[in-house]
Amino acid sequence: MKRIVTREDIEVARDAGRPLGVGPDDVVTEAARELAARWGVTIQVMGVDESAGAHRPTVGEVLAGSPPPERAVVSAVGRNRRGILAELTAQIAALGGSVEDISQRIVSGYFSAIFMVDLSEVDEFATLKHGLEALSVPGDYKVVVQHERIFQAMHRL
């Protein structure tokens, strides 16, 4: 019989610490997929292996599981000084972040840099944030770390 897979099933799978197997005809709700992606629970389509007459994973399609890569936007604006870029990138690397993209310019002595930082190796967002924002020097330059989601929400439909 066709089964409806809901958030509850994802919770059970997470608590049990194993991937969730679903039949080819089962319906997985959108909310369940989202939750699975968020918690990193794998939903795998299973099939019936006719020869053995037993349930075995055949199709193997992963509906949800590995959450999308998370990124932070690090922006630094302020007075330019020697080594500022190196300082920032070194700190990002030291905290487990990986710079994916950078845009930097200097306009009449003022420095502005925006980094896209991949968070997959970062343990705690808060640690990265504090570690980088601590580099701000009042009246000199300011570092702000924000999750990419706020920019996507504000500027993308």
Next chain:
Amino acid sequence: MIRDQEVLETLRMVALENLDIRCVTLGVSLLDCAASSVESVADKVYAKLCRVGEQLVPTCQAIERELGIPIVNKRMSVTPIGVLAGSCVKDETTDLTPIAVALDRAARQCGVDFLGGFSALVHKGFTPADRALLNSMPRALAQTERVCGSVSVASRQAGVNVDAVLRMGHVIKELAQNTADSDGIGCAKLVVFSNIPEDNPFMAGAIHGLGEAELVINVGVSGPGTVAAALKELGPAADLLQVGESIKRTAFKITRVGALVAREAAQRMGVTAGIVDLSLAPTPAVGDSVAEILELIGVDAAGGPGSTLALSLLTDAVKKGGAMATAAVGGLSGAFIPVSEDSLMDKRAAEGKLTLEKLEAMTAVCSVGLDMVVVPGDTPATTLAGIIGDVMAIGVVNGKTTAVRIIPAPGKAAGDTVHFGGLLGSGCVMPVSQVSAERLFRRGGRVAPPTQALVN
């Protein structure tokens, strides 16, 4: 890919233009806290709120950190206590203050600054529990710090319960008297509504309506400063359609952030994501004023001729931009024009350019028209009732929410100033008409609903 311009715009909106999330409000159903005595209801309410509410503040703080946007207020709303108290009230003399005290303790325990729902729905009539609640209100709201109350006295379907309106005139007077040492600040925690929304996240009028889920996260956005900045950039040559377009674009962005926060908070707490309230809510901070927007649109002083027109443009554009940005719009969703909480509004009132009558007219095109209005302490209860009744009539006939939060400051006369502090700001005492409404209210009864209510 996110562009530099977009990153910088977001940073500017937060750092320079006071863009923030005004409130994340956790709505909690208390219907399972019914019991046969006031004390056991109070105990159950306290236990439940502490259990479900403890994650609210830490969750909001984590979201603030990650998104880099301040969430100014974390709040809770509950099932109207007038409904819940039906289980424990013997008669209208039963004192419900212990429940308010339990709510206050729970709010403190969870770290929320206000908790709404010491409320009654009496737009058509009173139950003994409703009467007990109204009788307890002046004491309960004076004795507690964080509990807010609201009373629904009118609706499009029921008309205006004039007895309830008059009762509220007396409740407000008594509450002001009970908090006389701080200029009647208790009344800042009490709102009288027509067509009360069941999912409003803003205080003091937040309740968790009877049609709501067990636990819901509702979000109120803010951003008068952001809208003002967009209008300044647009300049004085733009025509009013362009002004509206510019406000719409800004409202869209503000609301998207609100919707994101609502989603994140609800998901992390494992509760239902409710609505985003598209209200522009000012604060006493410089540059965070709705009056300033009206003046940027082109009225020389908020309250002058053209103010209602300008406000209607603003409210409409905010709704249109906001409705595009989220699937779940709700709450009050209109501009707020609280006098004491908006420093420029208050200045115009002190100058005599903004009057009670103009605020009442502006109610027709926004949500809470007479909000944080301070009037002389000797204003009679029947006059307060008359003012409330007028605003209720606008709501009932136009099928919209209207509300009154009025403070008769004890011992103060027109022209004096009172200081409430914090988000409540300070307000000048506005003059009130000396014409009596007593004969009208002596009649009592109910004003029947308009024919627009007969839509079925």
